Amino acid sequence: MSRRYDETDHEHYERPRRRTRPRTKERPSYDDAVDGVVVTVDRGRFTLLIEDRTVMAMKSRPLGRKGVVVGDRVRVVGDVSGRDGSLARIVEVIPRTTTLRRTADDDDPVERVIVSNADQLVVVTALADPEPRPRLIDRALVAAYDAGMAPLLCLTKADLADPEVLLSTYRSLGVPWVVTSRGGDLSELRDRLRGRTSVLVGHSGVGKSTLVNALVPDAHRLVGHVNAVTGRGRHTSTSAYLLPLPHGEGWIIDTPGIRSFGLAHVRPERLIEAFPDLDEMTxxxxxxCTHGAGEPECGLDEALAAGEAEPERVDSFRRLLAAREGHGADPGGSTAAGE
Structure with a gap:
């Protein structure tokens, strides 16, 4: 049998071998990239706001498994016209200022990022119909402190119950609050939201989407209702959505239901740092030392014995610490939220 190639066949010598292509560490500079912010995410497609137009985009391959979430500030190339059928590419995620995280359960090591770059977490809780769930409020506050976000407690349906009963539990924490009623004045809430990017969290039926529709009239967020038998609301929001407040007064992010709010990622030292007056006592x-009840030689106990710490303040902190560790969680500890 004759050889396929003889020594005069140039193809035999010039055929490139596999894996001989020279590699380079140079990457595209994307000098023509424009800035945008992620408004919502749906099945791998990202809705962005670029200047005054809405643009659809996908994540570029070099980003790999890096997650892109609502609130992210990104750099985008490609077709950013916003025309129907156009598709741009996200090539860079600008470093986040804050990251709101959760885990599925308290013993789940996998963190899930809810939103980014928000500076205020608004915990929306109905005073009645459905009944408040203090454990959920506690867990949301822990997540806010861990993320470096300012917490705000928003109590709705004040026409059905007295807010003082619930406020007495959180007053010692120094958490600011606003109280609203059905069809009532929202000027105080607007003042708290002005100039900030706020995330609204709350379980079903508390009136979260009703608030969003009142604050942003063209939002058209679906409103759920509370089941008279179970006391739970119907899920209506399916994804987080970033909305601008009228007149450029800030941003709000309406979030979907979170069926569990695990805090496995929160370290006790991060939580105590949110309470400077108690932190210096430890x-x-x-x-x-975790600074919880029963810890031997804990500085908080010594400060209590010496009359240097407020008992209500220490008890409130330790209640949050217990919520982080999952102790004494009631059936409402995980949110069946969604509006």
Missing amino acids: EGCPRG
Whole structure:
């Protein structure tokens, strides 16, 4: 049998071998990229706001498994005209200022990012119909402190119950609050939202989407209703959505239902840092002290014995710490939220 190639066949010598293509560390500079913000995410497609227009985009391959979430500030190339059928590419995620996280359960090591770049977490809770769930409020506050976000407690349906009963539990934490009623004045809430990017969290039926529709009249968020038998609301929001407040007064992010609000990612030292007055009392604590009730030689107990700490303040902090560890969680501890 004759050879397929003889020594005079140039193709035999000039055929490139596999894996011989030179590699380069140079990457595209994307000098023509424009800035945008992620408004919502749906099955791998991202709705962005670029200047005054809405643009659809996908994530570029070089980003790999890096997640892109609502609130992210991104750099975009490609067709950013916003025309029907156009599709741009997200090539860079600008470093986040804050990240609101959760885990599926308290022992789940996998963190899930809810939203980014928000500076205020608004915990929306109905005073009645459905009944408040303090454990859920506590967990949301822990998540806010861990993320470095300012918390705000928004109590709805004040026409059905007295807010003082619930407020007495959180007053010692120094958490600001606003109280609203059906069809009532929202000027105080607007003042709290002005100039900020706020995330609204609340379980079904608390009136979260009703608030969004009142604050942003053209939002058209679906409103759920509370089941008279189960006391739970119907899920209507399916994804987080970033909305601009009228007259450029800020942004709000309406979130979908979170069926569990695990806090496995929160470290006790991060939580105590949110309470500067208590943090300085724990400087002499033994190594590894969580500052919870029953910890030996905890500085908080010593400060209580010396009359240097407010008992209500310490009890409130330790209640949040217990919520983080999942102790004493009631059936409402996980949110069946969604509006």
